Structures are given as structure tokens and as C-alpha cells.
Amino acid sequence: MKKFFLNLLSVMLIGGVLSGCVSSNTGSSNDGGSDGDSANDKLTIAVVPKLIGIPYFNASEKGALAAGKELGVEVEYTGPTQADAAGQVKIIEDLISRNVDVIAVAPNDPAAVEPVLRKAKDQGIHIMDWDTPANNVDISVRSVDDEEFGRHSAKKLIEAMGTEEGEIAILTGGLSAANLNAWIEYALKEFEENYPGIKVVTEKIPTDEKQQVAHQKTLDLIKSYPNLKGILAMSTPAPLGAAQAIQEKGLQDKISVVGTALPTDSLPFLQDGSLDTAVLWNPSNLGYLTVALGKLLAEEKQIEDGMNIEGIGEITVLEDGISVIMAPPADFTKENAADYDF
Incomplete structure (x- = not known):
């Protein structure tokens, strides 16, 4: 019997805690005439x-x-x-x-x-x-603005490469992320409309929002495309992983990387040139x-x-x-x- 009452008390206490997590703006009545100023x-x-x-x-x-x-x-x-x-x-x-x-x-x-x-x-x-x-x-x-961001990112990669010709690849986070897809589509339009010498060897390589996956995918790209000149990386971990691979291989002067990343995370890669530009916001x-x-x-x-x-x-x-x-x-x-x- 003692165990029963202890269990009952535990349930009552847990119920009290959970009830405090519910928003008060649920349409419940104030029968006591409360002025509604409580926490x-x-x-x-x-x-x-x-x-x-x-x-x-x-x-x-x-x-x-x-x-x-x-x-x-x-x-x-x-x-x-x-x-x-x-x-x-x-x-x-x-x-x-x-x-x-x-x-x-x-x-x-x-x-x-x-x-x-x-x-x-x-x-x-x-x-x-x-x-x-x-x-x-x-x-x-x-x-x-999605179009402004996608086209701007494409232009920054061209600027970093120092040429309007060559092979590039595009990394992304997840294939279903609407914002990343929109930026990539507008970047592709920018390349197609204004930089016909650019060849996109692969448009969307998923990295699962993980730096280590982006790192490995970039190593694979380097091996598969020896003439690669640029990588555009959409999703904040992706450019860091790409830059890490460029840094390891010592390819700062051969392959340019531009992508969406925070300045504090980007700084070590920016300083040695393995990441050329991080494009983002606060x-x-x-x-x-x-x-x-x-x-x-x-x-x-x-x-x-x-x-x-x-x-x-x-x-x-x-x-x-x-x-x-x-x-x-x-x-x-x-x-x-x-x-x-x-």
C-alpha cells in the first residue's frame, strides 16, 4: 500500500510539472475574474x-x-x-x-x-x-533573397577562380532543403547565362549537414576530376569540409572554394586560402x-x-x-x- 501511494504521489508531481509547460493562451476560462497578467x-x-x-x-x-x-x-x-x-x-x-x-x-x-x-x-x-x-x-x-544570394555566390566563386572557364562542382547539405535548392538553381542560372565557359561536373552532392561528409566528398571530387577549379558549397558545414580537404592536399592555388559559413568557423581556412569567401548573414x-x-x-x-x-x-x-x-x-x-x- 505504501508503494501505491508513493507511485500516486510521483504521478501527481510529474503531472504538475508538465502542466506548467503548456501555453496559457489556449482559450481557458478565468472564472475567478483574473486580469490575465500572470506569468x-x-x-x-x-x-x-x-x-x-x-x-x-x-x-x-x-x-x-x-x-x-x-x-x-x-x-x-x-x-x-x-x-x-x-x-x-x-x-x-x-x-x-x-x-x-x-x-x-x-x-x-x-x-x-x-x-x-x-x-x-x-x-x-x-x-x-x-x-x-x-x-x-x-x-x-x-x-x-534567394535569387540575389544564389547569383552572388556564383559570382564570388568566379572572382575567386580568377577565370570564367573551367570545371566546378557544387556541394549541398540535404537534397530536400528548399533554401539550398533555390540558391543552387539561381547559381546555375548565373553560370549558364553569364559564364558559358564554366562546366558544372556535378550539381548537388549531398553532405548531410556534416563537415566530415563534405570533407570526404571533396576528396572524392579531387580524385575524380583532376582539372577541378572551383567548389561552391551550400550549407554551413559544407564549405568547412571542402576547405579542410583542399588544405590537406595543399591545393589552395589550384581549387577555389566559396560557400555559406560563419566567419568564426571560416577564419582558419580563410587565412591560408583553402576557403576563399564565406557568404552568409548574421x-x-x-x-x-x-x-x-x-x-x-x-x-x-x-x-x-x-x-x-x-x-x-x-x-x-x-x-x-x-x-x-x-x-x-x-x-x-x-x-x-x-x-x-x-
Whole structure:
């Protein structure tokens, strides 16, 4: 009997803890005439990255949590440990069961998360995407304009190569990542339209968002294409792995590498020329902007073109009224990378 009561007490305690994780903005009644100013009435914004544990999404988390603190909202930053669409679906299902106010997801596979996002929307939860577009969202938070970014990255590779002719290869993170696919497609258009002497030997080599995979795939490329002159690497671990392979082989003067990477991670490779240029933006600002716009969305406030977001600056809202562009791309080189702390 004593064991029975101890088990019962444990269940009651666990239930109490879990109930405290549920957003208070669930439409529950206030029979006692509460004015709704308790801590439980805070908006809860869940930010779901492609995966946790890599520098890019660690920096995004830092910005998202800072926004939560400054703007007075609860922020839950949670994602799978691998770039896995099924893992994201499970996490979103859990967030739905706790009835958070806003879910902002950077989908590994937009098609895979679409049904669960629709379920969340049917329950009255506001849906956003960030970093990578999803379908049927209320707001789409984009770091940059996809076409501008893709074409700019292609031009930076040509500039690094010092020639408009030769063989190049393209690394990517995951084949289903919509943002990476868009950047690559626009880069390919730039090569095709303006650099006919460029031969793309392979368009999308997946690296699973892992530096070590990008490293091995680059070693394979070097062996398979002895005349390779350039590598364009999309996804933040990919250019680091590619540069690592170039560094090991001592091919800094033969093969140019341009890709999406953080300046702090890129600095050792930029300094010895194994990475020519890292093209990106401030991911901490992207995390901050996502939470700031999530709060406006939950409060049903209008998000307008040219609106100034404190700490971010003016944003661009496209004609669809949904897509928000944070800023133009930034180039990090051996001359300026040490000036940044992300």
C-alpha cells in the first residue's frame, strides 16, 4: 500500500510539472475574474531548427533566446540532433499537444512537415517558417533573397577562380532543403547565362549537414576530376569540409572554394586560402527576427514593408505579404572575418 501511494504521489508531481509547460493562451476560462497578467499568460514561441548542435543553429538559438528575454515572451528552441524530417515531425507533434502559440520551423523537408503544420494551424497555432521555406505558413522569415544570394555566390566563386572557364562542382547539405535548392538553381542560372565557359561536373552532392561528409566528398571530387577549379558549397558545414580537404592536399592555388559559413568557423581556412569567401548573414539576427515577428503575428499586428525591427533594422516584405527578407548577403574574407563574433 505504501508503494501505491508513493507511485500516486510521483504521478501527481510529474503531472504538475508538465502542466506548467503548456501555453496559457489556449482559450481557458478565468472564472475567478483574473486580469490575465500572470506569468502563465506569456506567449510561447517555439523555434524549430533543422537540427541542433552545429554553430549556425547555435548562433540562431542565441538570438532567439535574447529576443524572448527582451520582448517578454517564452521561447522554446528545440530540434532534432540530425537533419531529419521525421524527427522534426515528432517535435512539432509534441508542441501541438502543449498548444504553444507560435511554431516557427526551418524544415529539412517541406513536404514531410506540411501535414503536421496543417494540424497545428487547425488547432489555432500560428505557423511560420524561418531560414528555409515551408508551405501554407502565416509568415516566411528569410535571411536573404534567394535569387540575389544564389547569383552572388556564383559570382564570388568566379572572382575567386580568377577565370570564367573551367570545371566546378557544387556541394549541398540535404537534397530536400528548399533554401539550398533555390540558391543552387539561381547559381546555375548565373553560370549558364553569364559564364558559358564554366562546366558544372556535378550539381548537388549531398553532405548531410556534416563537415566530415563534405570533407570526404571533396576528396572524392579531387580524385575524380583532376582539372577541378572551383567548389561552391551550400550549407554551413559544407564549405568547412571542402576547405579542410583542399588544405590537406595543399591545393589552395589550384581549387577555389566559396560557400555559406560563419566567419568564426571560416577564419582558419580563410587565412591560408583553402576557403576563399564565406557568404552568409548574421544567424543570431535571424533567430531574433523570427521571435520578434512571431510575437507580432500572435498579437495580430500588421507586418509591413520597411518596418523597423529594433536591433535588426528595416525589413523587406514581398508582394505576397508573407515573405520577409532580413538583409542582403554578407561576404566574410581573411581581411574581415576576425571582426565578427559569430
